[in-house]
Amino acid sequence: MNIAVCIKQVPATESKIRPSADGKDIDRTGLSFVVNPYDEFGLEEALKIKEQVGKGTVTVISIGEDKTIEALRTCLAVGADQAIHIKDPALSGSDTHAIALVLTAALQKENYDIIFFGKQAIDNDSGAVGIHVAELMNLPHVAVINKLEVSPDDKKAVAHRQIEGGTEVINIDLPAIFTCQKELNVPRYASLPGIMKAKQKPMTIYSLNDLNIATDAVGAEKAMITLDQLSPPEKRTAGTALEGNAGEAVTALVRLLHEEAKIF
Amino acid sequence: MDFIFTEEQTMLRDMVRKFVDQEIKPLAQQIDKEHNVALVQGILKKAAPLGLLGIPFPEKYGGSNMGEMGYAILLEELSRGCASTSVTIGAHIGLAGTSILIGGDEAQKEKYLKPLALGEKIGAYALTEPGAGSDAASLQLAAKAEGNDYILNGTKLWITNGDIADTIVVYGLSDAKLKARGGITAFIVEADTPGFSANRIEDKMGLKGSATAELVFQDVRVPKENVLGQVGMGFVIAMQTLDESRLSLAAACIGAAKEVLGMSVDFSKKRIAFKQPIAQFQAIQFMIADMTAEIFQMESIVYRTAWMYDQGTKIPREGAICKLFCSEALDRIVDKAVQIHGGNGFMGEHPVERFYRDSRVNRIFEGTSEIQRMVIAEDVLKKGSY
């Protein structure tokens, strides 16, 4: 089984995120960056499948600036076999379409049986790239999976995805794309031997030219949709503290819910 | 001069930080309240396959050869979560493992260090006795040669991991006349040797989840091949081990200090008094400034000294300085942290209370502050200048 995991480097979950002074981006000073947590579920699933099948290669792929190599290296330390880093100054400001186009070009250089994405990157929370790549590669996909059973011999899989009030169980032919949700597995940690070996594992770097993509096919100029303004969310303010003993507080609450909030 | 972590060191820090956040922090309060050593042992079981228990040791002994820097990073991060866990791992790696690394021959390292590095066995280091703490040279545990064995008789006190260890490095008196000048010998004792017993000591101010024990040796027979280094070289091994472990103890202080600073900052922004967050008050700000300034100093001296150690420099003075400064600075820092937390900081429900109790022993064990000052002064007086 050859498996690709597309990852993105994002600010750590617990980061305090503020808009930059011009409101066009976030303020990146002092932020620490990690592998997008949902992508980690993809990597773990890939490693589990490789162990289950007993052979194959797990390749991690990411688009980003020089710093992205840290995230790729972390994935190698966790257990991926090789990494592909796509970087090109022309990519700056690209929209989902361009990112999907570039990833597709990189993914089509090899034959992968399964391609994993996170269900969304926790920076822009869009959740579109994996699905978009599936369409461009003409592959079936299941988004937001929380369970996966792969039958490597007949190239099929069964995926579960949570929907409102239940779970969809989907039969799918491989090769296929999956985007991963939290419950799928428990990602392993990088190990010390893994960390020591990470630098020796293959790291391929592609520019747009290497992928036969014109620099003017991507980037901010080509974006159909762009970020116009970032702002902090409107702050809620503390409302009424209901005093007194439990009975009094509850009576006051019920009255407010009834009269002010008009809930019942 | 290069004063940043290498890529591997950064990955190590990130990995341990994640491990601490996910596996240790959620258990830390329970470990403390229940004196739950079993939970700590569970954490060690999870840490072992990641290679965390052999960080400073060479690869051929199951380690990952990340040196004192790697080890300092490990202890700093562990101490953000739980001092009991950090101390348990510290005694295992920095005292037991390091003694064998320093004093052991190839066969001993293969037989005893490797299982420690891989986390298959737990280690302890037994130097202190009821009548020999800071004055370690006056230890009394008798080691009498008899045929191919040594017979050990006596008692060790306050031994970290004492009753959970499989492999214990024991320092005994092989020649009562020579004492520290060639009369102390180090032995590797397996915990299942007849005549050996260990009794857990529960009533401590802090580190409630670490197994502290009294060890009793009654005609414990140890084969001569388990003598660490040469007969009579025990005191040298003990002191060299402490040089290194004092440094790692100082590293552990940094993690705890950063953690309580973080708690204090969060709390002071959240806590309203006189209609504003207490972080707005200069009295609180000055405490936070002092805490931050001391943390910067701790970090600076510890990683500099770890780097020196990895270059092969001996660090008796520097290790003592790190231990002295960091343990005392941490006490000042946790004290301010509790002060900032006010009544909340006095309550057992809040982790800052645990950090306060756990911090105190750092000025005592592995050589009191007073001993560190003696070591530093002796070194400076001998050299005649800085």
Add this chain to the structure above:
Amino acid sequence: MGQILVFSEQRDGKLKRVAFEALGAARQLASQTNATVAAIIVGKNIASEAETLSKKGADKVFVIDDPGFAHYSSEAYGTIIADIAKKEDTSLILMGATAMGKDLGPKVAAKLGGPFAGDCIKLECDAEGKITATRPMYGGKIISIVRSHTNKYQVATLRPNVFSVNEADENKKTVFENIDTLPDLSEMKAVVKEILSSANTKIDLTEADIIVSGGRGLKAPEHFALIEALAETLGAAVGASRAAVDAGWKPHSYQVGLTGKTVSPSLYIACGISGAIQHQAGMSSSKYIVAINKDPNAPIFKIANYGIVGDLFEIVPLLTEAIKTIKNEE
């Protein structure tokens, strides 16, 4: 501006509320630009629901009433919508940001080569029909405004419970069109085999108008009974904090917050939840928030409309009883 297409999600032959919300948003935009609003409904036995779409503001309704399409298929549904969009000048395609919409939206955008804006909480457009969408990013820590540079095939998904629904118009004139050129199902490489319904989620969190959530303060999984009793009385859905889910008290499907669900109910009652920033990310857009917690410094009180500092084991049952009494009087 070209037409606005609204994909009207239904389950078991019943349209979801979010379908009407999307229709409401479409009508609003159309009123400023003179665009036509066309709804698409796919499923089996849905004729009467197609009528409802008419009354709620659709100028045209495309109906695919076929048992083969009763279950969702990204490829099949995506093809149907893209084909309809291509038949006429289409500017915008709207749907709910539900499990289905979050999958279908990007699929349709990819098929049509149009821009995509997910999980929008506000939507505007200029005279030509180019949209400006407001959508949360960074788990709600940032609100972004994104601007489209084309008025062709824009796709947006709308966060449930945010957009308002049109009043019904019984006299609305609507054209119905049955689509019979449909994708070949035998070619689908991903097929829904079955749907396992989760017995314990009577009302889904993301669609619920009222949510009662429990956290670490409940101390043990069996105490969720208190939360469930209050929820039952209110006709509410039950949620949980990450702490409660991580402790194994409730499955992940209950989790509200950064790594769980994002909800915007009219009323959110947080019991024994401190309200860490990660939890707030999932619920701070609720209209009314009630917090019950014994720690007066708990961050949840900073965002709650009504807060009670006290023992939830005492307060929650009292609240359940008080509401029961009122409901009985009604």
